[in-house]
Amino acid sequence: MQKEPSEFTMQNAYSAYAKLRTRRSCRSFTDKPIDDALLQEIILTGLSAPTGGNLQPFSLIVVKDAAKKAVLAEVCGQGFIAKAAANLVFVMDWHKLSAYTRAKKAPFVANRVLNHNIIAYADIICAAQLIEAAATMAGIGVCMVGNIMGSGERVGNLLKLPENTYPILMLSLGYPANITDKRAPKLPADVIVFEEEYPVFDEETLLAAYDKKYSGMIAPLPQDDAKREEMLAALRESYLTTYTAEETDMILSEIEAAGAMNEMQRRFGIHYGAAGMLKKQEAFFSDMARRNIIFGPTAERKE
Numbered sequence: 001m002q003k004e005p006s007e008f009t010m011q012n013a014y015s016a017y018a019k020l021r022t023r024r025s026c027r028s029f030t031d032k033p034i035d036d037a038l039l040q041e042i043i044l045t046g047l048s049a050p051t052g053g054n055l056q057p058f059s060l061i062v063v064k065d066a067a068k069k070a071v072l073a074e075v076c077g078q079g080f081i082a083k084a085a086a087n088l089v090f091v092m093d094w095h096k097l098s099a100y101t102r103a104k105k106a107p108f109v110a111n112r113v114l115n116h117n118i119i120a121y122a123d124i125i126c127a128a129q130l131i132e133a134a135a136t137m138a139g140i141g142v143c144m145v146g147n148i149m150g151s152g153e154r155v156g157n158l159l160k161l162p163e164n165t166y167p168i169l170m171l172s173l174g175y176p177a178n179i180t181d182k183r184a185p186k187l188p189a190d191v192i193v194f195e196e197e198y199p200v201f202d203e204e205t206l207l208a209a210y211d212k213k214y215s216g217m218i219a220p221l222p223q224d225d226a227k228r229e230e231m232l233a234a235l236r237e238s239y240l241t242t243y244t245a246e247e248t249d250m251i252l253s254e255i256e257a258a259g260a261m262n263e264m265q266r267r268f269g270i271h272y273g274a275a276g277m278l279k280k281q282e283a284f285f286s287d288m289a290r291r292n293i294i295f296g297p298t299a300e301r302k303e
C-alpha cells in the first residue's frame with residue numbers, strides 16, 4: 001500500500017538516501033521471480049517521472065518469457081539478460097502521439113526532429129532511473145542495458161513494435177546473486193559539482209581524479225603473437241581517428257613495450273574502438289530512420 005506523503009519523515013528520507021547510495025549495477029541474478037504486484041508498483045513509480053513537454057513519448061515492454069529473454073540476451077551480447085526475472089524494454093514512441101495528433105487534426109513532426117528525440121530519450125532515462133531507484137529500495141538488482149541500441153529490426157520484430165518507435169534502453173531486473181566484484185568507483189563530487197561557475201582546473205587535479213577512479217585497471221596485451229598483432233592492428237585503426245600516423249606509431253610502441261594498455265586505451269581503443277564507434281553511428285542513424293525516427297543530421301527518411 002502506498003503511504004501518504006505526510007507520513008514520510010526526514011528520517012525516512014535520510015534512510016532512503018543511504019539505501020539508494022548502496023545501488024550498483026547488478027549483472028548476476030537468482031532464479032527468484034519478482035512478485036507481479038511489486039513489479040507493478042515499481043513500474044508505476046517510474047511512470048511518475050518528469051517528461052519533457054508532458055508528452056510521455058515512450059512505451060515499456062515487460063519481457064519475462066524465457067525464449068524472448070534469450071533473444072534479447074543474444075541481441076545485446078550479454079548473458080545475464082536471459083537470467084533476469086524481467087527485462088523492461090524502453091521504446092521511444094511517437095506512434096501513439098502521431099495517431100493522437102492526427103485524430104485531433106494537429107500537425108506532427110517530432111519523430112523527425114533531433115531535439116525532440118533527445119528529450120524523448122531523456123524522458124526514458126528519467127523513468128528508467130526512477131524504476132532503478134524503486135527496485136533498489138525493494139532489494140531488487142537492476143542493470144541498464146544501452147547495448148540494445150542499434151537493434152531496431154530484430155527487437156522490433158521480436159516485440160512487434162510499430163513504425164515510429166525505437167527500442168533504445170532496457171532494464172534487466174532480478175534478485176541479486178552473490179555479487180563479489182568490487183563496486184565501480186565514482187569520481188569525487190568536487191570534480192563534478194561546482195558552486196556557481198565552472199572552475200579552471202589544473203590538469204594535475206583532473207588527471208589525478210580520473211587516475212584514482214580507474215586505478216589498477218590495466219589490460220595486458222595477448223601473449224599469443226597472432227592475437228597481439230590483431231589487437232595492435234585494431235588499436236592502430238582506432239588511434240588514426242585521433243592522432244597522426246607518427247603519433248600513433250609512437251603510442252603503439254609504448255604500449256608494446258609496456259605489454260599492456262591503460263583503461264582509456266582499452267576502452268576507446270579496443271572495447272568501443274574509436275573507428276568502430278564512428279562506423280556504428282552511421283548504422284545507428286539508419287537503423288532508427290528505418291523505423292521513422294530521425295536522430296541524425298538529416299530529416300530525410302532512409303529506406
Ligand SMILES: Cc1cc2nc3c(=O)[nH]c(=O)nc-3n(C[C@H](O)[C@H](O)[C@H](O)COP(=O)(O)O)c2cc1C
Binds near residue numbers: 078147
Ligand atoms: C544509459 C546506460 C546504459 C548502460 N548500458 C549498459 C550495458 O549495455 N551493459 C552493461 O552491462 N551495463 C550498462 N550500463 C551500466 C554501467 O556500465 C554502470 O552503470 C557503470 O559501469 C557504473 O557502475 P554502477 O552502476 O555499478 O555504479 C549502462 C548504464 C547506463 C546509465
